[in-house]
Amino acid sequence: MATASEAEKSAVNGIRTALGVGGVLAVIVGILILVWPGKTAAVVTAIIAIYAIAAGLVYAGLGIFSKTKGGWARVGHIVLGVLFVIAGVVALFNLTASTAWLALFVGILVGIMWIVEGIVALSTLGDAASKGWSIFFAILSIIAGIIVLFSPVWGVAVLWWLLGISLIVLGIINIVRAFTFKGDI
16 A cells, blocks of 8 residues: 555655656746747747758658668658758748748748638638537637738737747746645646
8 A cells, every 4th residue: 555655645746756757848948049049949840840850850861761662752751851951950040031931931830820710710600509609700800810811920929929928927836836736636
């Protein structure tokens, strides 16, 4: 019985640690986003560029060393790998421009997604339990999508700012949860 109790205590401590560490990291990243939004966005772009290089090396390696893939599949993997590596290297050497491009791309993507989401909400109005809320959501989503589409960089800046605030609030909540978690498993 003592072993089960020790295991439960260990699990609770693990959960508390995860909540605390996750909360502290969220607060730190949130503060960084609010204090240095451009530099933090550049770091995110650099991480994506490094990921592209790593993924490119993996794809190229699959194409070069695979014994089970056919010729065209191997060529495709190698070409894809080379493109990923080139994109990652170009992004790293032009970090400011890549960050701006990524912000523009995300802004346009979010704008289009919100418009489509609003249209989908209107198209499923017959199945909605609350037609009023569905119409309100659809109109709000379409208007927000149009606004973001006409000014995607501004829209992304606002979303980035909201992300920073959200990370701080949710991080603080997780830190509090870490101290108050009892773990009645």
